[in-house]
Amino acid sequence: MKKMVMAIVPRAEAPRVLEALVAARYTATFSESRGGALRQAQETLFIVVDEVDLEKTLAIIRDSCRTKIAMESAEARDPYSLGPLPVTTELGGAVVFIWDVDRVETY
Helix, strand or coil, X not given: CEEEXXXXXXXXXXHHHHHHHHHCCCCCEEEEEEECXXXXXXXXXXXXXXXXXXXXXXXXXXXXXXEXXXXXXXXXXXXXXXXXXXXXXXXXXXXXXXXXXXXXCCC
């Protein structure tokens, strides 16, 4: 059985993910996309793999595209607060969707 892996990765991290996939002899179709609350530029990768290769493919994506934690200041909502409160935000990383592929045809 084949699996379709759709990975949405930040544009800056896409070349590293693609290079790692190609080095492991996988191919990917990709297109630019925008989304999320900040409408950030991203690449959407489409990779068809045999089911036995799924975990290896996911490991390549996971190892090549990491989430980063950033600290930001937010307005204090507590009237007794002495200043802005620190807030952590996740940046980058991949969002991956996987589904079964019944048929693949090439013309």
